[in-house]
Amino acid sequence: MAQSIYMAGVLVGALVLGGLSDRFGRKAMLMWSYLQLGVMGTCTAFAPNYASYCVFRFAGGADQEGPSTVGTPRVSRVPVSLAVVEWIPTPYRAITVAITGFAYTLGQIILAGVAYAVPHWRWLQLSVSLPFFVFLLYSWMLKSNMKEELAALKSSYTVSDLVRTPVIRHIFFCLSIVWFSISFSYYGLAMDLQNFGVSIYLIQVIFGAVDFPAKVVVTVSLSYVGRRLSLMAALFLAGLVIVANIFVPTELQTVRTALAVIGKGCLSASFNCVFLYTTELYPTPIRQTGLGFGSTMARVGGIVAPLVKMMDEYYPFLPPAVYGVAPVVAAVAAAFLPETLNAPLPDTIEEVENRSKRTPTGDPKEKIALQPQDGPPLKEA
Template identity: 25%
Template structure:
């Protein structure tokens, strides 16, 4: 066993064990639960503070038995009453005019002093956020800004203390703060709990994907991560269904966050990443897991391909402890070496920009879907559903055509579809919706491919830390995405044009990066750097 990391035979051993034997299926099955929950948590703010109907309160008229006076007191725009403005009452209006047209000055509009809300459930009504769209969209921005903390934090915990502990911590924090948020008594309290939930619990996805990538041989990576993507999509589609059913955002939070507390049991149920254990010199533990996997999968590992088996038999406790101490000393400078590598630094910057593009376009299209015509719950489910064919398409093409080509092509297609959709007339509506959904499909393929690709270009010892760095910087996109509905107040085309422009830039940037199809995961910095020479 070298001090540089796991032996190159590890991928051969994983191949012998099989991509999806009983051991792999059980571990993947356990990861599906937090992945499903994370699929809901990522967009729950859309239904916590969904926009609802409201109007100005006209104190002079509210006591009347009929509502015919509303069109006299409130401006009508696009066959709907204005939400935030009213006509002023004439100075000479008498109380017996019953709020008819003569009682109001239609040349003078005023901002609302007080609002009357519909019976729809939303934090907008509970905390009186009407006519303050910036406060409503700020909830999503604050939530996603917490990911700047959680992703690096989870990455550090994962690389230092293990993937399993990082996953448990993230799920537990999500559950605690999500449940607490359901008892919010003010807008500020809601914002604070929203931030801390994502700041301490937002690393569920990244940790699960790293565990999945490290669990199987190269040929099984795409299929494994595709399964996780599909389950995450089912979680996202379940969110509007639950919201539509309960019609109570507080009850919704209590229902979806309670299961996250149960993930604490994974400390005993889930197996740690063998690759991570080997990178830390914990060879006996790694050997035990591999032998357990072989037994569960009914596979006999060839001894000539299995130095881990020999190590597990011949090593005594003192030798293992000494190796762990030596390995810890060797790893102290690993991150410094990464920073000094120009190739790795450049790769981190470029992957971060690709991630910004994916999150901005992906979440931007999802969030803006509730503003499309028709039922907002069905629209969100339909846009979320596009993740399923997108993930399946990724499975079909990624191992056939390579990472670079697929990323570049689907960034370009997403850009073209988004820009075209912005110039298509509203009628017929099906055409605009078809372009919108197709744009989402393409960015899903790019996003799914990016998760796999970024996991393959960095060394094992700092893989999750660097993946978390890229993902964290990439959250600039998801932090800004909730604000894009505000752009539509100036022009309906602005969000789509912005999405398309950013995707177009990303498509060209992909071509500079190395190809990783069917290559072993790099375990050292040197191996990661050499990927560029093999492209």
């Protein structure tokens, strides 16, 4: 119940913080999230009863959607949208996402060691909460180059802009399926950790370590093959190995564990892809709102996954089949998204709509002309 309440908090945070970040700025929401994570995490460690524990967990879950340090294999949302998309030049976005993702992977591995060394839940909760006060001080030094742009956009755009125009609406629905499916299948795998016949601490390390090769491969693929094909391949392979595990006898624990680890690695790669892809597909005014709603769908997937798991009492093969089919469906949805490799970052909704009407000529000079130039964007009179 406490975990469900926590996930509900994460869902609320995804709905709220994305829009607030577009309205009040990335830095402000990032700092607020770090402060609340530290405060609520510390309060959780000293909760006097179960009811207050659940309240603090809910609040902590909502605040975690700021830096997005929830238990899914993905990199920080606000820093990615701010630094990778709005600060980093186009050719270096994929590698920057990967580096940020490696930091998250390292955190997963360290968590297993900390949990083993600090077995009491109160001290463990406190150990993972106090560092957020340090992050708060560090984030204070971040610079923001979007104050003027954000000030101009405060009253101009709303959540309805995600479905108001045909191209943005198409992108929104396809990405919603992708975000839901990745999180849904990931939590389906995560709930079976105890059934692999391996120490829970060891399997946590293994599940974290597989991210390194997975993210290296997907980084190369994102830079040379493209965002769309990379996402489709990672999703399809994840679904394939999850379904394949249905036909592996339960006594072959090593094979089952290996397939689950491969599936988890593919889902981690998918998260890297969809994060970068989402921020490149949406224009600046609604970028964070779109990313927030993608995260919302991921949270819905995380909430629904345990309900599907309950069906294994009647049909043991059904949950893994559903967990495996979901990424395949998402791969099909991703096929209908436009490619963004080497494309300039869209600044307006109209620009996204107009891009879909253009027919590429294949002229290298035109591609070069479309590349963003160094320095601040030019403002129209």
